[in-house]
Each structure stands twice: as structure tokens, then as C-alpha cells.
Amino acid sequence: MKFEPYVHLNGALVPSSEARISVFDRGFLFGDAVYEVIPVYQRRIVYWHAHLERLNRSLQSIRMRNPYDAEQWETFIGELVAHHPESNQSVYIQVTRGTEGNRHHLPDMDICPTVVMFSAPLPPFSAENAAKGLSAITTEDIRWQYCHIKSTNLLANVLLLIHAHDEQAEEVILLRNGKITEGATSNVFIARNGKLMTPPLNDSILAGVTRQAVFRSAAKAHIPCIEQELSQKDLIDADEIMLSSTTRGIRPVLYLDGRSVGDHKPGPIWQRLMQPFEHELTQALETGTCE
Numbered sequence: 001m002k003f004e005p006y007v008h009l010n011g012a013l014v015p016s017s018e019a020r021i022s023v024f025d026r027g028f029l030f031g032d033a034v035y036e037v038i039p040v041y042q043r044r045i046v047y048w049h050a051h052l053e054r055l056n057r058s059l060q061s062i063r064m065r066n067p068y069d070a071e072q073w074e075t076f077i078g079e080l081v082a083h084h085p086e087s088n089q090s091v092y093i094q095v096t097r098g099t100e101g102n103r104h105h106l107p108d109m110d111i112c113p114t115v116v117m118f119s120a121p122l123p124p125f126s127a128e129n130a131a132k133g134l135s136a137i138t139t140e141d142i143r144w145q146y147c148h149i150k151s152t153n154l155l156a157n158v159l160l161l162i163h164a165h166d167e168q169a170e171e172v173i174l175l176r177n178g179k180i181t182e183g184a185t186s187n188v189f190i191a192r193n194g195k196l197m198t199p200p201l202n203d204s205i206l207a208g209v210t211r212q213a214v215f216r217s218a219a220k221a222h223i224p225c226i227e228q229e230l231s232q233k234d235l236i237d238a239d240e241i242m243l244s245s246t247t248r249g250i251r252p253v254l255y256l257d258g259r260s261v262g263d264h265k266p267g268p269i270w271q272r273l274m275q276p277f278e279h280e281l282t283q284a285l286e287t288g289t290c291e
């Protein structure tokens with residue numbers, strides 16, 4: 001029998017074909033919503049606290065309360081994860097401001113949020129797969145100003161990825177006022193002369209959970225890792241370029257704007273990050289915790 005995915009909707013686990021949301025939901029009408037994507041390996045949540053903290057920050061930034069406490073989230077995620085045949089999953093959480101039965105830009109701040117969760121199979125991170133690398137292009141960052149909020153307003157990201165696909169690339173590295181911000185779905189690192197560099201956090205960048213894991217892995221591998229503004233020239237002069245995200249881990253960019261980066265193989269800095277990065281993931285699984 002074919003597996004029917006389940007969806008967690010407002011605290012209840014339902015088959016996806018039975019999950020219903022109002023057309024007046026503000027997430028649908030206005031993108032008035034935030035989201036998280038959380039990795040689950042062997043049915044255990046990894047980096048949970050970092051994701052929950054970021055969800056709280058996103059909700060606060062759009063003047064919403066978190067509808068659940070940590071324990072309720074863990075119960076609901078556990079129910080969803082238990083229902084999926086794959087033990088490794090990425091869990092998508094979306095919290096919208098809710099439904100008012102009409103369409104007014106100005107929300108009633110007291111309505112009940114809508115909470116949707118579903119999960120999809122997630123191949124566990126492997127350095128061997130990641131070594132295949134990615135190709136990326138650079139382009140102007142056309143997104144809104146508040147990219148530190150993990151908002152579901154992703155139309156610009158969608159258009160940027162369609163553009164990348166047209167150019168046979170898998171990711172877009174974005175530039176705002178001549179400075180690198182991030183990828184359309186990832187954070188960006190550059191290696192040069194044995195050092196790692198990444199743009200500092202501000203409202204143009206999402207504070208990636210994997211970005212923090214890169215800092216920790218770099219410290220363990222004794223690679224200096226600094227936050228500094230970076231330009232397109234820094235990309236051109238880079239020995240290595242890497243992207244980080246929950247679903248992709250740390251991936252080397254082997255082609256940028258149709259030209260090879262370094263000698264179009266994963267470079268030595270990326271390789272040195274792999275052991276501590278994989279070790280941290282394994283430990284997080286064994287102990288169920290992580291920084």
C-alpha cells in the first residue's frame with residue numbers, strides 16, 4: 001500500500017489529504033507567517049534548541065507569541081516523525097498569524113495562529129556526497145530588508161532559483177550594495193590563505209544553524225574563521241567557496257558564474273572541516289543535545 005504522508009495541523013496528526021486550512025489564512029493571503037526546517041536523524045531532532053530559539057526570534061520579530069512551549073513542540077514533532085516510514089527526515093514547521101474570515105492587511109493581534117508541520121525524507125549528511133559540490137551564480141539580492149526573519153515570503157528566493165536553474169546552477173550567491181549577503185537558501189563562506197570568512201549577521205542575512213556549526217568545526221580544526229564584509233572580488237579571488245544549510249550541510253562551490261573555483265575540486269579547508277562537522281552530528285545524535 002502506498003504511504004500517505006501525515007500532516008500535523010493545529011495539534012492534531014491528520015492524513016495530508018484531510019488537512020484543511022481556510023483560504024482566509026493570513027499565511028496564504030499575505031505570507032504573514034514564519035517557518036523552520038529541522039533535521040531529524042534516526043528519529044531524533046538535531047540542533048533542536050538552536051532551531052527553537054530562531055523560531056522564537058522570528059515570531060517575536062513579527063509580533064507573535066510562540067503558541068507552544070518546548071515540550072509541546074517536542075511531543076508534536078515526535079508524533080509526526082513516528083508516522084513517517086523514513087527515520088531520517090527534515091521537519092517543516094510553519095506558524096501563520098491565523099484566520100480572521102476576511103482580508104485586512106492590519107491584523108487582529110488576538111487571533112489564534114495556524115500551525116502546520118510535515119516532514120520529508122532527508123539523506124544523512126555524508127562528506128562523500130557533499131564532495132560532489134555545487135555550481136552557483138552571483139546576482140543582485142532582490143529580497144526585502146528583513147532577511148534575518150525566517151519568513152515564508154519567499155517569492156524573491158523562488159525567482160532567484162528559477163534564474164539559477166536557467167543558468168544550469170543550483171544556488172545563487174546574493175550581493176546587496178556590492179557586498180555578499182548569503183545564498184537564496186544557504187549561508188556563504190570563503191576560504192583564502194588558510195582562513196575562513198563569512199559576512200557578519202545583520203538584517204540582510206539569516207542566522208543559519210549550520211553557519212554556527214561551521215564556526216565550531218573551524219575552531220576544532222584550528223582554522224581561523226572571521227566575520228567580515230565580502231565583495232564579488234573576494235569571491236573571484238577565493239581559494240574555496242562553501243555554502244551551509246540544514247538540508248545540505250557544508251558544500252563546496254566548484255563552479256561560480258560558469259568558471260571553476262580553485263581547481264574545481266573540494267579544497268583543503270573544506271576537507272579539514274568535514275571530520276569535526278560529522279563528529280558533531282554523530283555526537284548530537286548520541287547524546288540528543290548540541291550547543
Ligand SMILES: Cc1ncc(COP(=O)(O)O)c(C=O)c1O
Nearest residue numbers: 185186187206208209210245246
Ligand atoms: C536564506 C537562507 N539563508 C541561510 C540558510 C541556512 O540556514 P540553516 O543552516 O539554519 O538551514 C537558509 C536555509 O534554509 C536560508 O533559506
